[in-house]
Amino acid sequence: MMLQQTTVAAVIPYFERWMKRFPSVQELAAADESEVLTFWQGLGYYRRARNLHASAKKIDGDWSGQFPQEYESLRALPGIGDYTAQAVRAFAFDQPVPVLDANVIRVVARLFDLRAPVDTATGLTKVRAKLEELLPAKGGYEFVSAMMELGALVCRSGRPDCLLCPLKELCAAQHPEKLPVKAPKAAIKERTELAAWVWDGRAVLLQQSATRRWVGMWRLPPLDGEPPAGPAAELTYSIVRERVTLRIHPRSKGDLSASAEQRKAFSLRDLESIAIPSPHRRAITKMIQNIVDHG
DSSP, X not given: OTTTTSOHHHHHHHHXXXXXXXXXXXXXXXXXXXXXXXXXXXXXXXXXXXXXXXXXXXXXXXXXXXXXXXXXXXXXXXXXXXXXXXXXXXXXXXXXXXXXXXXXXXXXXXXXXXXXXXXXXXHHHHHHXXXXXXXXXXXXXXXXXXXXXXXXXXXXXXXXXXXXXXXXXTOOOXXXXXXXXXXXXXXXXXXXXXXXXXXXXXXXXXXXXXXXXTTTOEEOOBOSSOOSSOOSEEEEEEETTEEEEEEEEEOOGGGSOOOSSOEEEEEHHHHTTSOOOXXXXXXXXXXXXXXXHTO
């Protein structure tokens, strides 16, 4: 679940820290959500952490801590889609099942010269059907690993190294560098977020988010409108198909509009142990550095 939308290289240190704290399904299930979010901090897409926590509770309660192996049971877990369910079946239980990650999709599309966009339902169905023709009778771990490695090291995105490919005699692609075909991407949307910096010299005021994206996490209080004076700090971050500019304005507590969300002042020491969205943690660090630089 950590690898959903995140690279292996980025995940490794978070995974190692996570497994030291939560070495079993039972220990993860028993943890408070706030601690789970804190240990996930920096990976983004926090819904994955909540889903993982909810899945651990379901496995601990419904299956006595035994991780399910059947496809439908895996899909019933929060945050487990087709790819993750099949990956668990292949890598954890050695089942010969179709695991469709980007590398495997690229290999199959080139091998069979598939021209339908692979990021559409029709195209992905064709890829899956062709992949199922290749599945061995047993040994899912080895097969899926080989397909992924072939895509990562030889049948690479862009110009593949066809001379070294062990499947070159079977490959139907005339122009493999043009495959797989993908549908045109939607344009990146630009958006601005405004947040308040309320600092009394010892603590910073934060607000506990109730919105879906960062629910339960502590962020800088949002502002309804941009103050006359320019921002004291600004940074950008990306999420899904948006590029967001976060602008931070120094304000007093009395300047803030009423909110149903809880607000609380945290010392610098306390900030280390609470779950804060990465963009807002970066903004806090930037504002504190400005205070240090300017006395």
